[in-house]
Amino acid sequence: xxxxxxxxxxxxxxxxxxxxxxxxxxxxxxxxxxxxxxxxxxxxxxxxxxxxxxxxxxxxxxxxxxxxxxxxxxxxxxxxxxxxxxxxxxxxxxxxxxxxxxxxxxxxxxxxxxxxxxxxxxxxxxxxxxxxxxxxxxxxxxxxxxxxxxxxxxxxxxxxxxxxxxxxxxxxxxxxxxxxxxxxxxxxxxxxxxxxxxxxxxxxxxxxxxxxxxxxxxxxxxxxxxxxxxxxxxxxxxxxxxxxxxxxxxxxxxxxxxxxxxxxxxxxxxxxxxxxxxxxxxxxxxxxxxxxxxxxxxxxxxxxxxxxxxxxxxxxxxxxxxxxxxxxxxxxxxxxxxxxxxxxxxxxxxxxxxxxxxxxxxxxxxxxxxxxxxxxxxxxxxxxxxxxxxxxxxxxxxxxxxxxxxxxxxxxxxxxxxxxxxxxxxxxxxxxxxxxxxxxx
Numbered sequence: 089x090x091x092x093x094x095x096x097x098x099x100x101x102x103x104x105x106x107x108x109x110x111x112x113x114x115x116x117x118x119x120x121x122x123x124x125x126x127x128x129x130x131x132x133x134x135x136x137x138x139x140x141x142x143x144x145x146x147x148x149x150x151x152x153x154x155x156x157x158x159x160x161x162x163x164x165x166x167x168x169x170x171x172x173x174x175x176x177x178x179x180x181x182x183x184x185x186x187x188x189x190x191x192x193x194x195x196x197x198x199x200x201x202x203x204x205x206x207x208x209x210x211x212x213x214x215x216x217x218x219x220x221x222x223x224x225x226x227x228x229x230x231x232x233x234x235x236x237x238x239x240x241x242x243x244x245x246x247x248x249x250x251x252x253x254x255x256x257x258x259x260x261x262x263x264x265x266x267x268x269x270x271x272x273x274x275x276x277x278x279x280x281x282x283x284x285x286x287x288x289x290x291x292x293x294x295x296x297x298x299x300x301x302x303x304x305x306x307x308x309x310x311x312x313x314x315x316x317x318x319x320x321x322x323x324x325x326x327x328x329x330x331x332x333x334x335x336x337x338x339x340x341x342x343x344x345x346x347x348x349x350x351x352x353x354x355x356x357x358x359x360x361x362x363x364x365x366x367x368x369x370x371x372x373x374x375x376x377x378x379x380x381x382x383x384x385x386x387x388x389x390x391x392x393x394x395x396x397x398x399x400x401x402x403x404x405x406x407x408x409x410x411x412x413x414x415x416x417x418x419x420x421x422x423x424x425x426x427x428x429x430x431x432x433x434x435x436x437x438x439x440x441x442x443x444x445x446x447x448x449x450x451x452x453x454x455x456x457x458x459x460x461x462x463x464x465x466x467x468x469x470x471x472x473x474x475x476x477x478x479x480x481x482x483x484x485x486x487x488x489x490x491x492x493x494x495x496x497x498x499x500x501x502x503x504x505x506x507x508x509x510x511x512x513x514x515x516x517x518x519x520x521x522x523x524x525x526x527x528x529x
Contacts, residue, residue, distance in 0.1 A: 356414060
């Protein structure tokens with residue numbers, strides 16, 4: 089569900105582009121203050137809450153996780169040999185995940201079933217087909233990257249009571265990321281060319297006529313047109329204002345590169361909150377066209393939390409590359425305090441979930457309530473040396489598996505033959521496309 093790193097920075101660089109819709113500008117400013125306040129006002133010494141796991145439950149859950157990783161490893165190796173994934177492999181993977189989720193993660197099987205079937209299944213099937221139809225040259229890795237964002241948007245659709253489907257806006261917004269990522273990585277373009285692209289994209293998001301500089305930029309502008317086709321600008325100004333809001337937030341995030349150690353801590357928090365919040369706020373407007381104030385607040389907060397979770401996962405890479413975040417700029421290296429504050433933001437999001445009252449929202453709300461805060465513990469598992477023993481113990485007791493075991497299984501999944509990402513790329517690349525088994529099979 090959160091998007092960070094180069095995909096966001098690739099939309100930046102030309103100086104602040106102001107969102108002209110003052111309603112959205114004021115909304116973002118208010119929500120930035122709201123969730124910045126949740127961060128600053130959190131008690132970093134409070135006891136970590138949530139259900140705890142006993143040693144016996146850890147043993148059982150670790151056996152479940154090990155079996156799931158074993159199956160993923162076997163299926164990945166089989167896919168590498170055959171260069172595809174057959175329907176039986178798909179069924180085995182999904183069934184194994186369902187067993188792990190209902191057992192170790194304590195998800196309700198009745199709530200999980202709608203996420204593995206019905207609209208989600210059809211939307212996931214349609215996305216890679218439509219992406220490849222838009223651009224046959226897209227690599228499976230690019231489609232996988234875009235599909236991760238599409239899945240977040242499908243969850244937001246479910247929360248908002250909107251039909252879960254691969255709409256033009258879902259496809260258009262999700263595909264912006266691999267295209268802009270690839271543009272940033274293009275060593276044939278200098279900084280000036282990338283800055284000029286950022287200016288042209290901002291103008292295109294405003295609805296101005298802009299001549300694309302090259303065929304790749306023309307594709308990007310086609311994606312904006314795809315969104316315009318679903319949401320006429322005159323009727324849905326907030327949709328495009330939300331896109332400008334994330335563009336502006338991404339430009340501000342350039343300050344976090346290299347020179348972040350010179351920025352005040354509050355500025356680093358403010359930039360991160362705005363960047364994460366606007367990324368998922370745009371998801372909300374792009375799937376529904378409009379949001380109530382309560383829905384916008386919760387969705388913005390979810391984006392902030394996902395940004396924090398991703399920043400915790402990437403703390404060492406960010407520190408090495410000079411990217412400043414609330415985690416990577418800790419001078420003493422101890423992550424107890426920022427982790428406690430991130431958990432407080434997550435609890436603030438969960439406290440706001442009641443604003444989603446559609447029947448389709450219940451499965452997603454239930455799963456978020458059971459597992460959202462666990463994602464912080466999962467990220468923390470990779471950096472045990474950065475926590476005090478007391479904090480580490482509190483986090484580990486609320487994790488389904490012990491941290492050493494989680495770290496070991498993550499290493500297994502990162503190997504080429506056991507890569508979950510590689511499996512999903514094969515899944516996308518095969519002729520049948522991302523088919524999920526019918527829940528009745």
